[in-house]
Amino acid sequence: MARAGLDVALIERGTFPGEKNMFGGLLHRMTSIEEVFPDFWSRAPLERHIAKKGTTFMTGEASFNVQHETVNFDRTPYNGYTVFRPRFDRWLAEEAVSAGATLLNRSTVEDVVIRNGKIAGVTIAGRKGEISAPVIVAADGVLSFTAKKAGLRKPQFSPDQMAVGVKALFDMPKEVIDDRFGLVRNQGFANEYVGCTGGVRGGGFLYTNYDTISVGIVVHISSLRDSGKTPYDLLNDFLAQPQFTKLLRGGRLQEYSAHVIPEGGYAMIPELYGDGILVAGDAAALCNATGVNLEGINLASHSGILAARTIIDAHERKDFSRSTLKRYKERLDLSWVMQDLKGFKNAPKMLHIERIYNEYPELVCSMMEHIYRIDGTPKTSIPKLMLREAREKVGLKNVLSDLFTAWRAL
Amino acid sequence: MNIDEIFDYTSFTIDREPHIVLDKDVCAGCDQRGCVNCCPARCYTWSEAEGKMTFVHDGCLECGTCYVVCQRNAFSRWNYPRGGYGVAYRMT
Numbered sequence: 372m373a374r375a376g377l378d379v380a381l382i383e384r385g386t387f388p389g390e391k392n393m394f395g396g397l398l399h400r401m402t403s404i405e406e407v408f409p410d411f412w413s414r415a416p417l418e419r420h421i422a423k424k425g426t427t428f429m430t431g432e433a434s435f436n437v438q439h440e441t442v443n444f445d446r447t448p449y450n451g452y453t454v455f456r457p458r459f460d461r462w463l464a465e466e467a468v469s470a471g472a473t474l475l476n477r478s479t480v481e482d483v484v485i486r487n488g489k490i491a492g493v494t495i496a497g498r499k500g501e502i503s504a505p506v507i508v509a510a511d512g513v514l515s516f517t518a519k520k521a522g523l524r525k526p527q528f529s530p531d532q533m534a535v536g537v538k539a540l541f542d543m544p545k546e547v548i549d550d551r552f553g554l555v556r557n558q559g560f561a562n563e564y565v566g567c568t569g570g571v572r573g574g575g576f577l578y579t580n581y582d583t584i585s586v587g588i589v590v591h592i593s594s595l596r597d598s599g600k601t602p603y604d605l606l607n608d609f610l611a612q613p614q615f616t617k618l619l620r621g622g623r624l625q626e627y628s629a630h631v632i633p634e635g636g637y638a639m640i641p642e643l644y645g646d647g648i649l650v651a652g653d654a655a656a657l658c659n660a661t662g663v664n665l666e667g668i669n670l671a672s673h674s675g676i677l678a679a680r681t682i683i684d685a686h687e688r689k690d691f692s693r694s695t696l697k698r699y700k701e702r703l704d705l706s707w708v709m710q711d712l713k714g715f716k717n718a719p720k721m722l723h724i725e726r727i728y729n730e731y732p733e734l735v736c737s738m739m740e741h742i743y744r745i746d747g748t749p750k751t752s753i754p755k756l757m758l759r760e761a762r763e764k765v766g767l768k769n770v771l772s773d774l775f776t777a778w779r780a781l
Numbered sequence: 782m783n784i785d786e787i788f789d790y791t792s793f794t795i796d797r798e799p800h801i802v803l804d805k806d807v808c809a810g811c812d813q814r815g816c817v818n819c820c821p822a823r824c825y826t827w828s829e830a831e832g833k834m835t836f837v838h839d840g841c842l843e844c845g846t847c848y849v850v851c852q853r854n855a856f857s858r859w860n861y862p863r864g865g866y867g868v869a870y871r872m873t
Contacts, residue, residue: 386794386865433862455872477864497863514845516860530815533849537821539787540872579824583872592850596815603821607784627787628873630823632846 372472372679377686380502381464381472382493389460392629395536396578396585397421397561398452398459399669403676405448408466412447418580419559420449423552426663429575430564433736434614436562440689445558453559453580475502480511483520483648489692490521490647505651506691508649508678510671513631515641515654523650524641530593532635534573534660537602538587539610541622545582551618552579561571563665566732567609571598572725572775574662575609577618584622587612589632589665591722602629632667634660637716643703644696649678659711661781662727670708677702721780723775726765734764788822788840794864799838800858807855808834813851815850842868 373379385391398417405411412420425438444450468474475766481496484503492503509517513533518524552560564575573590588606595602610616622772635641640656643649651657652671659666681699685691700763703709721727738760744754751759761770808814811834816825817834823844826835848859861867 384864386869390869391861391867393842393844393870396873427805457870457872479861479864481860495864512845515850527852528849530850530852533845535819535821535846537843538873585787585873592815592819592846595819596850599818601818601821601823603784603787603823607782607787610782624782624787624790626873627790628868628870629842629844629846629848630840690840708857 372682373467373472375683375686377683379467380470380504380678381474382478382480382495382502383464383474383476386476387457387461388464388474389455389457392456393536393538393628394456394668395538395576395587395589395665396580397576397665397668398454398770399664399666400448400450401669401672403673409674412449412452416454416462417557418453418455418583419554419557420445421451421453421561422558423554423560425560425562426569427562427564428735429612429615430736431562431612433740434612435732435735435739439557441456451561453561453578453585455580464528475675481515481621483507483517488646488662490645493517504647506647506649506674506682506685506696508651508682509654510651511654513633513653513656518650518654521645521648523557523643523645523648529635529639530563530596531591531723532633532639532652533592534589534632535592535595535602535629536587536589536632537606537629538585538627539606539624540580540626540628541584541619542582542625543584543622546585547621548579548582554579556648557581562765564609564615565662566728566736567612567615568728569600569605569608570600570729571595571605571715572723572728574728576665577615578589581624584619586619586746588740591634592631594725603627615717632660633658634719634722636660636719637687637709638719640712643700644693646693646696647691649681649696649699651675651678657708659715659718660722661762663781666711670711672709673706674703715780717776717780721776724776726769726773730765734760737764791840791842792830792869792871793839794866794869795839796862798863799836800843800860800862800867801838801841801856802835803834803855803859803870804857805834807853810844811853811855819846819850821846
C-alpha cells in the first residue's frame, strides 16, 4: 500500500514490531511475500531453510520416526524457514517504513472510531485523540479485539476451537546442531511429535534455528482444561522423554513463550469485512492445522497482501464501503488460502479423535518393538501382528472409523 | 529441568496498572477454573481454604488462554497492556 502511494500507519503495541509475536518457529514459504521481495531469502533475517522434515510417534519409553529430505527443498525458492519473530517482523516493518509507511510503536489500539455507521479510525490506550483512516486492517492477532469491537467476530470463543502453544528456546553451537540433526550449511530440520502430550489432544515440535533449537507443545485448550494438567508440566515431561532429552543435551534454556492458536479451521472464520474495515491473519482465524502441516503465517501474509490489493482498488475508487471491500473476501475465496481451509474443513474433527494422542502412538511403537525384538521365541507374521495389536490397543471398529474420518479430513 | 526456573527466562516491562482484572465473585462461584491449570505463566491461583482466586499480571505472557478458557466472563477488564509494557520477547 505504501509503495502504491497510500498513507499507511502501522500500529504496534510492542516497543518494536515482533516483540509481542510468538509462534512455533516455522515460517512456511510465503509466495505472496516473494512477489513483494523477489530476493526474499537473501534479504530477510532468516535462521535456516527447512530441508528436512519428520514426524515422530512417541510414548513415554519409545519413539518411531518418519523423515523426509529432498534436494528440492535445499534450493531456492525454499519451502520454509525458521525465524525469530522479533527479528523478522522488525525487518518487515522497516521495509514498510522505507516504502513510506509510518510506524507507531508502543501503541495499543483501545477502540475503533465509528462515524455514520462506518469505521473511521482507532484510538490508542493512554493517548488522547484518534488516528483517522477511511479503512483499517484488523491484523491484531488471534483474539482480535478490533474485529470484536467492529462487530465482526463472535463475543466469545470456544475452547474447542483454540489451542495453546508453549515453547522453550535452547542455545546450542551451530556445529552441534549440524552434526546432531544431519545438516550442512543453513539447512534446517523441522520435526512434529504425536503422543508426547500426556493424552491431551495436541502435539510437540522441534525446529532448528541457526544456533538455537525451538521445542514446544501445542494442546487444545478444552482438552487441557479437562485434563487438569498444566502446559509447562506437559512441556517438561516432553523434554524429559528419554529419546528426546538426548537431542537437547548441552543446550541452555534462553526463553520461554506461549500463545493461543486458532485451530477451528474454516468453521471459525469471522466476518472478514465491514464498512471501513478488513480482518486478516490470525484475527481472521486463517490457520490450517491438519496434523501434517501446521500452517498459519503463510495464510496470514497472503491475506495481508489481498487486503492491501483491495484497499488500493478502493482508494482509486474513493469508496471504502462494504460493497467495495467485499472484494477482499472474493479474492480470498478464489485463493489457495480458502481453498485449503475448505478442502481440509474436516481436519479439526479428525484432530478431536482422542486415540491419536495415546493409543495410536502406543500401537505404532509397540508394533515396531515386536518386529525388531529378538528373544528366542517364534515370530508372529507382520500382518497377524498388526491385526492383533490393533485389536488389543484400539479395537478394529475404532481403527476403521478413524481411518474413515482421516480419509475425509485429509 | 527445574520447571520453576523456566518462567525466569522471559523478559517483561511491568505496568503498575494490571491489564486484566477479575470479578472474583464470578471466580468464587465457578466450578471449572480452567484458568488455573491452563495458564502457561501460572498467573492464576485458587485457594480452596479461602474460596478465593488470585491473579498476578506480572508474568502474563499475553497469550490469551484465560480469555478463551473462561466461559463465565469473569473479566471486568481484559486488555493487552498499554503500548511498550508487558512481555518482551527477544528471540522467539
